Amino acid sequence: AQKITQTQPGMFVQEKEAVTLDCTYDTSDPSYGLFWYKQPSSGEMIFLIYQGSYDQQNATEGRYSLNFQKARKSANLVISASQLGDSAMYFCAMTGGYQKVTFGTGTKLQVIP
Amino acid sequence: GAGVSQSPSNKVTEKGKDVELRCDPISGHTALYWYRQSLGQGLEFLIYFQGNSAPDKSGLPSDRFSAERTGGSVSTLTIQRTQQEDSAVYLCASSLVLGQGNTEAFFGQGTRLTVV
Numbered sequence: 505a506q507k508i509t510q511t512q513p514g515m516f517v518q519e520k521e522a523v524t525l526d527c528t529y530d531t532s533d534p535s536y537g538l539f540w541y542k543q544p545s546s547g548e549m550i551f552l553i554y555q556g557s558y559d560q561q562n563a564t565e566g567r568y569s570l571n572f573q574k575a576r577k578s579a580n581l582v583i584s585a586s587q588l589g590d591s592a593m594y595f596c597a598m599t600g601g602y603q604k605v606t607f608g609t610g611t612k613l614q615v616i617p
Numbered sequence: 618g619a620g621v622s623q624s625p626s627n628k629v630t631e632k633g634k635d636v637e638l639r640c641d642p643i644s645g646h647t648a649l650y651w652y653r654q655s656l657g658q659g660l661e662f663l664i665y666f667q668g669n670s671a672p673d674k675s676g677l678p679s680d681r682f683s684a685e686r687t688g689g690s691v692s693t694l695t696i697q698r699t700q701q702e703d704s705a706v707y708l709c710a711s712s713l714v715l716g717q718g719n720t721e722a723f724f725g726q727g728t729r730l731t732v733v
Binding site: 537539547548549551554593595597599604605606607608609610 | 662665706712721723726727
Protein backbone atom coordinates (compact mmCIF):
# COMPACT_ATOMS: atom_id res chain seq x y z
CA ALA A 505 0.00 0.00 0.00
CA GLN A 506 1.07 3.55 -0.63
CA LYS A 507 1.17 6.26 1.99
CA ILE A 508 1.88 9.99 1.84
CA THR A 509 2.61 12.02 4.96
CA GLN A 510 2.55 15.81 5.19
CA THR A 511 3.38 16.83 8.74
CA GLN A 512 2.91 20.60 8.40
CA PRO A 513 -0.77 21.52 8.58
CA GLY A 514 0.09 25.21 8.13
CA MET A 515 3.07 27.40 7.34
CA PHE A 516 3.88 31.08 7.00
CA VAL A 517 6.53 32.60 4.76
CA GLN A 518 7.60 36.17 4.12
CA GLU A 519 7.08 37.44 0.60
CA LYS A 520 10.17 36.95 -1.60
CA GLU A 521 11.58 34.30 0.74
CA ALA A 522 11.93 30.60 -0.15
CA VAL A 523 9.85 27.97 1.62
CA THR A 524 10.03 24.17 1.83
CA LEU A 525 6.91 22.04 2.21
CA ASP A 526 7.62 18.58 3.57
CA CYS A 527 6.39 15.29 2.14
CA THR A 528 7.43 11.75 2.98
CA TYR A 529 6.11 8.64 1.31
CA ASP A 530 6.05 4.90 1.63
CA THR A 531 5.57 2.31 -1.08
CA SER A 532 6.67 -1.18 -2.02
CA ASP A 533 6.62 -0.43 -5.73
CA PRO A 534 10.11 -0.07 -7.24
CA SER A 535 8.78 2.35 -9.83
CA TYR A 536 6.58 5.26 -8.79
CA GLY A 537 5.79 8.90 -9.39
CA LEU A 538 5.47 11.82 -7.02
CA PHE A 539 3.37 14.93 -7.60
CA TRP A 540 2.56 18.26 -6.02
CA TYR A 541 -0.71 20.11 -6.43
CA LYS A 542 -1.79 23.62 -5.43
CA GLN A 543 -5.35 24.43 -4.37
CA PRO A 544 -6.06 28.14 -4.01
CA SER A 545 -9.14 29.45 -2.23
CA SER A 546 -11.05 29.19 -5.51
CA GLY A 547 -10.98 25.40 -5.03
CA GLU A 548 -9.42 24.26 -8.28
CA MET A 549 -6.65 21.69 -8.11
CA ILE A 550 -3.59 22.78 -10.07
CA PHE A 551 -0.86 20.31 -10.96
CA LEU A 552 2.59 21.81 -10.21
CA ILE A 553 5.40 19.31 -10.62
CA TYR A 554 6.21 15.63 -11.15
CA GLN A 555 9.18 13.45 -10.13
CA GLY A 556 9.70 9.90 -11.35
CA SER A 557 11.44 7.46 -9.05
CA TYR A 558 14.14 6.74 -11.61
CA ASP A 559 14.75 10.36 -12.54
CA GLN A 560 18.37 11.22 -11.85
CA GLN A 561 17.79 14.91 -11.34
CA ASN A 562 15.36 16.80 -9.17
CA ALA A 563 12.39 18.15 -11.08
CA THR A 564 12.05 21.90 -11.53
CA GLU A 565 9.22 24.02 -12.94
CA GLY A 566 9.87 27.74 -12.77
CA ARG A 567 9.93 28.73 -9.10
CA TYR A 568 8.99 25.21 -8.01
CA SER A 569 11.53 22.47 -7.41
CA LEU A 570 11.17 19.06 -5.90
CA ASN A 571 13.89 18.01 -3.45
CA PHE A 572 13.81 14.25 -4.04
CA GLN A 573 15.75 12.15 -1.53
CA LYS A 574 15.02 8.55 -2.40
CA ALA A 575 16.86 6.94 0.49
CA ARG A 576 14.90 9.08 2.95
CA LYS A 577 11.67 8.62 0.98
CA SER A 578 11.08 12.33 0.94
CA ALA A 579 9.83 14.61 -1.84
CA ASN A 580 9.79 18.12 -0.45
CA LEU A 581 8.50 21.03 -2.52
CA VAL A 582 10.63 24.15 -2.57
CA ILE A 583 9.05 27.42 -3.67
CA SER A 584 11.58 30.15 -4.32
CA ALA A 585 10.87 33.89 -4.12
CA SER A 586 7.39 33.45 -2.61
CA GLN A 587 4.58 35.60 -3.96
CA LEU A 588 1.26 36.54 -2.38
CA GLY A 589 -0.45 34.40 -5.02
CA ASP A 590 1.32 31.35 -3.64
CA SER A 591 -0.99 31.40 -0.61
CA ALA A 592 -2.92 28.17 -0.98
CA MET A 593 -3.29 24.58 0.14
CA TYR A 594 -0.55 22.29 -1.20
CA PHE A 595 -0.99 18.55 -1.62
CA CYS A 596 1.71 15.93 -2.16
CA ALA A 597 0.65 12.78 -4.02
CA MET A 598 2.09 9.57 -5.39
CA THR A 599 1.31 6.65 -7.65
CA GLY A 600 3.03 3.36 -8.39
CA GLY A 601 2.36 0.21 -10.33
CA TYR A 602 -1.32 0.19 -11.22
CA GLN A 603 -2.39 1.78 -7.98
CA LYS A 604 -4.47 4.89 -7.67
CA VAL A 605 -3.00 8.32 -6.98
CA THR A 606 -2.71 8.72 -3.21
CA PHE A 607 -2.82 12.20 -1.64
CA GLY A 608 -1.45 13.60 1.58
CA THR A 609 -3.51 15.69 3.99
CA GLY A 610 -2.15 18.97 2.69
CA THR A 611 -0.22 22.00 3.97
CA LYS A 612 -1.79 25.45 4.10
CA LEU A 613 0.76 28.05 3.06
CA GLN A 614 0.25 31.72 3.82
CA VAL A 615 2.57 34.31 2.29
CA ILE A 616 2.97 37.44 4.40
CA PRO A 617 3.58 40.77 2.65
CA GLY B 618 -13.51 17.26 -23.99
CA ALA B 619 -10.46 19.30 -23.12
CA GLY B 620 -10.72 18.75 -19.38
CA VAL B 621 -12.62 16.89 -16.70
CA SER B 622 -16.20 18.08 -16.60
CA GLN B 623 -18.47 17.76 -13.59
CA SER B 624 -22.15 18.51 -13.29
CA PRO B 625 -23.94 20.10 -11.65
CA SER B 626 -21.50 22.67 -10.31
CA ASN B 627 -23.81 23.35 -7.38
CA LYS B 628 -26.57 21.25 -5.89
CA VAL B 629 -28.84 22.09 -2.99
CA THR B 630 -31.02 19.22 -1.84
CA GLU B 631 -33.32 18.44 1.03
CA LYS B 632 -32.29 15.96 3.66
CA GLY B 633 -33.45 12.48 2.74
CA LYS B 634 -33.45 13.03 -1.02
CA ASP B 635 -31.20 11.16 -3.46
CA VAL B 636 -28.65 12.99 -5.61
CA GLU B 637 -26.60 12.06 -8.64
CA LEU B 638 -23.28 13.69 -9.45
CA ARG B 639 -21.79 13.28 -12.88
CA CYS B 640 -18.17 13.23 -14.05
CA ASP B 641 -16.99 13.24 -17.65
CA PRO B 642 -13.25 12.48 -17.67
CA ILE B 643 -10.64 13.43 -20.23
CA SER B 644 -10.99 11.28 -23.31
CA GLY B 645 -8.66 8.28 -23.16
CA HIS B 646 -8.10 8.42 -19.40
CA THR B 647 -8.83 4.97 -18.03
CA ALA B 648 -8.40 5.88 -14.36
CA LEU B 649 -11.12 7.89 -12.63
CA TYR B 650 -11.30 9.01 -9.00
CA TRP B 651 -13.91 10.52 -6.74
CA TYR B 652 -12.89 12.58 -3.71
CA ARG B 653 -14.81 14.55 -1.13
CA GLN B 654 -13.54 17.75 0.43
CA SER B 655 -15.10 19.62 3.31
CA LEU B 656 -14.37 23.32 3.73
CA GLY B 657 -10.71 23.89 4.58
CA GLN B 658 -10.00 20.18 4.80
CA GLY B 659 -7.96 17.69 2.79
CA LEU B 660 -9.08 15.28 0.12
CA GLU B 661 -11.12 12.30 1.29
CA PHE B 662 -10.75 9.42 -1.16
CA LEU B 663 -14.05 7.77 -2.08
CA ILE B 664 -13.58 5.40 -5.02
CA TYR B 665 -11.18 4.58 -7.86
CA PHE B 666 -12.16 3.18 -11.25
CA GLN B 667 -9.86 1.43 -13.67
CA GLY B 668 -11.92 1.25 -16.83
CA ASN B 669 -15.41 0.21 -15.73
CA SER B 670 -14.31 -1.73 -12.69
CA ALA B 671 -13.64 -0.31 -9.24
CA PRO B 672 -10.60 -2.02 -7.71
CA ASP B 673 -10.73 0.30 -4.73
CA LYS B 674 -14.01 1.47 -3.24
CA SER B 675 -12.69 1.48 0.29
CA GLY B 676 -13.40 5.16 0.80
CA LEU B 677 -17.16 5.09 0.37
CA PRO B 678 -18.38 6.24 3.80
CA SER B 679 -21.59 4.22 3.92
CA ASP B 680 -23.89 2.05 1.83
CA ARG B 681 -25.81 5.21 0.91
CA PHE B 682 -22.94 6.00 -1.44
CA SER B 683 -22.47 4.19 -4.74
CA ALA B 684 -20.75 4.90 -8.01
CA GLU B 685 -20.68 3.43 -11.46
CA ARG B 686 -18.81 3.99 -14.64
CA THR B 687 -20.06 2.95 -18.04
CA GLY B 688 -18.22 2.60 -21.33
CA GLY B 689 -14.96 3.40 -19.59
CA SER B 690 -15.94 7.04 -19.64
CA VAL B 691 -18.66 8.88 -17.72
CA SER B 692 -19.08 8.14 -14.03
CA THR B 693 -21.99 8.81 -11.72
CA LEU B 694 -21.74 9.11 -7.95
CA THR B 695 -25.08 8.53 -6.24
CA ILE B 696 -25.87 9.48 -2.67
CA GLN B 697 -29.12 8.07 -1.33
CA ARG B 698 -31.12 9.53 1.55
CA THR B 699 -28.76 12.48 1.88
CA GLN B 700 -27.74 13.71 5.31
CA GLN B 701 -26.42 17.12 6.33
CA GLU B 702 -22.95 15.66 6.91
CA ASP B 703 -22.84 14.81 3.20
CA SER B 704 -22.49 18.53 2.44
CA ALA B 705 -19.10 19.03 0.79
CA VAL B 706 -17.39 19.57 -2.53
CA TYR B 707 -17.19 16.38 -4.54
CA LEU B 708 -14.18 16.30 -6.84
CA CYS B 709 -13.63 14.00 -9.77
CA ALA B 710 -10.25 13.39 -11.40
CA SER B 711 -8.92 11.26 -14.21
CA SER B 712 -5.51 10.06 -15.31
CA LEU B 713 -3.69 7.83 -17.73
CA VAL B 714 -2.45 4.49 -16.48
CA LEU B 715 1.12 3.52 -17.21
CA GLY B 716 3.13 0.57 -15.98
CA GLN B 717 5.19 2.70 -13.70
CA GLY B 718 2.20 4.37 -12.21
CA ASN B 719 -0.56 6.67 -13.23
CA THR B 720 0.20 10.07 -14.70
CA GLU B 721 -0.88 13.14 -12.82
CA ALA B 722 -4.55 13.36 -12.04
CA PHE B 723 -6.51 16.11 -13.75
CA PHE B 724 -9.34 17.47 -11.67
CA GLY B 725 -12.74 18.82 -12.50
CA GLN B 726 -14.11 21.96 -10.90
CA GLY B 727 -16.14 19.95 -8.43
CA THR B 728 -19.78 19.79 -7.40
CA ARG B 729 -20.67 21.72 -4.28
CA LEU B 730 -23.38 19.75 -2.51
CA THR B 731 -25.44 21.39 0.21
CA VAL B 732 -27.96 19.32 2.15
CA VAL B 733 -30.54 21.42 3.97
